[in-house]
Amino acid sequence: MSSTDSTPARGAEHRTVSRVMAILEVIIASEPEGLRLGELSDAIGAPKSSIHGYARGLVTTGYLREHEGRYLQGPAVSTLLAIGGQQVPVGYHHALEQLSKACDETAILSILVGNSAIIVDLVEPTQTIRASPPMHQRNPLWPVSYGKCFLAFMEPRRRDAYLRRITDNPAEWDRIAEELATVHDTRIGYNRGERNPDLFGVASPILLHGKEVTMAIGLAGPAARMEAQLDRISKSVLEAAELLSNTGARD
Known part of the structure; x- marks a missing residue:
């Protein structure tokens, strides 16, 4: 044929x-x-x-x-x-537990799937009012904090194609590109109420040597509470991502 x-x-x-x-x-x-x-x-x-x-x-x-x-x-x-080995490694879950305990907010592990971000594990804090995002659902990469981390480290042609799909405004495209450059340099992505005005998110990419960035760890919580301690939260998230990047979260 x-x-x-x-x-x-x-x-x-x-x-x-x-x-x-x-x-x-x-x-x-x-x-x-x-x-x-x-x-x-x-x-x-x-x-x-x-x-x-x-x-x-x-x-x-x-x-x-x-x-x-x-x-x-x-x-x-x-x-x-389970057959596909999608169980979250113990090292990653332990990092989430430690991060949530340190900041008393919801700690999140997200992975890149195509042009979507999916939360595969989370640990909730003791706070009564807290972020409780659904797991195993596709989320847009922009403007969520972990999605920004994936975009910031994505191959330029693929990233630009995604950005062209979400906006046809050159000024907005330039603004997004500038923010992603900052995320790449600082290894911290923020969602300052852009998707939900009552929620903040902070994420950092997990960088494994020689591999595409497909995982990010972060925190999410009420905007007022997160904003008041954003510097401390950012530092804790970055430290957690660096630990996982250095160890590969081996069990």
């Missing part, structure tokens, strides 16, 4: 993979309530007749489960993560 003849088949395969992954992501993000077929169809932007077959297949294989007409995350998702 010629390459021309195979193109439609490859396109169909890509659409199928994209559709299945979109269904999984939307359902996982909807936990614990789950979604009805119509809601899932609206979220994906595809007809129910198309979505239903994929959803039923995912139920059959255990990646989704159906309860009272609602689709929810199935047990196979957790199994897949």
Whole structure:
């Protein structure tokens, strides 16, 4: 078969993979309530007749489960993560515990996945009012603090392509580029209420020799409380990132 003849088949395969992954992501993000077929169809932007077959297949294989007409995350998702070695190493979790204890705010470990940032582990403080961000959900790289760390150390062509997608304003692009240059130099990224005016975030990249920056550690908490001790928090976050960078967080 010629390459021309195979193109439609490859396109169909890509659409199928994209559709299945979109269904999984939307359902996982909807936990614990789950979604009805119509809601899932609206979220994906595809007809129910198309979505239903994929959803039923995912139920059959255990990646989704159906309860009272609602689709929810199935047990196979957790199994897949365990098989794939996605358990957070002890060294990383211990660093989160120490950081949260030192500053009494929510400590976060985030990873870069494509053009998204995903929180894979966190430790909450003793504070009654605290940041409680959802785990295992895709977040935009901009303007979250750990996303800024990923962008600051990203290959320029990839970073610029991302920035062009989020703004077509040259002045805004220049402002973002300038901030990212500062993040790169200082190894500290800030989110000063840019996504939620009531929350602050501070993050620092974990730099492993010879590897792309795909992990960042940080703190998040109420804006008023974080702003009052931002210098101390920044120092603690940077020290935690440097420790993990130097040790590789080996168990």
